[in-house]
Amino acid sequence: MHELSLATDIYRTARAAVDARGPGRLDSVRVAIGELAAVEPELLVYAWEAVVSGGRDAGAKLEVEWHPAKQVCATCGNVAERLEGMWMRLCPTCGRPVHVEGGDELDVLQLSYTPDGEEERP
């Protein structure tokens, strides 16, 4: 349930980036969220809608790019094929321990905005 504070943080970052380029209205923001970031994408989008609603950027979209974590075998280098949310205990190829790589993404990637005076958002 910390998605609301994350959405607020994303909005603050995005708004500051637009402000730095002159007056304009935010159209969309793209974020990267990792599987191990402890964030539920649907809740984040829902929180985002609440954050932007009623303000100058109402209707701006949040696009979530999802990054699964990988389990990699330190011994044979095998990258374990895993279903989302399922974890290997040991390397399925050689039976040795695996380690987790990636999945901690929590980044604002890009945004798009319409400078004041340009055409309305379709």
Add this chain to the structure above:
Amino acid sequence: MTQVDVRQRILADNATAAAALRERFTSTRTLVTNLISSPGSGKTTLLEATVRSLAGRLRLGAIEGDIATERDADRLRGLGIPAHQILTGGACHLDARQVRDALDEHDLGPLDVLFIENVGNLVCPTSYDLGEDFKVALLSVTEGEDKPFKYPAIFARAEVTVVTKADLLPHVPFKLDEVREQVRALRPGGRLLVTSATTGEGVAEWCALLEERLRAKRGGTP
């Protein structure tokens, strides 16, 4: 429409505040742990046992995060250590700015070890760096052995997993080996301690780990 590359961490403000805290804890040579678990898994009780065991040797202090009540800080103050309660008023985690403000407002004095007991929650606190040296995940035997795979983010990030309430093991169907396997898959090389604040099992090992980490932080000098 204009496209802009932003490439900035979400929670960059928190990361900045956490980095400043980390610098501060380095200059005061204070070891800091961030304790994270579900509610009722025994964070405060483990800290009470820790204080009883280490208070003569080390200067300990605590920051307690809770939605409401001063109970946890009261329990630790009752044992004679400085403790400050942060009331989050509904928020599900502590952030670095809250910890900074708490330390600015309430000087806990010079400390060897500062415990930050997070709000009881296995999810949200994981995302917030508090400037700690390491995170500790606690898991009580009554919660079941499937927690690491269910809450992988915290068990992948916690350098130490502490199983608590081990005195109840004869009464609950809790598979310790299963926890070991799951923790190893998420955090190879992570430490796993089995403790009971009631019988004292594992408390000495936990305290030894803290002393060892404190020595390491101080470059081998006490």
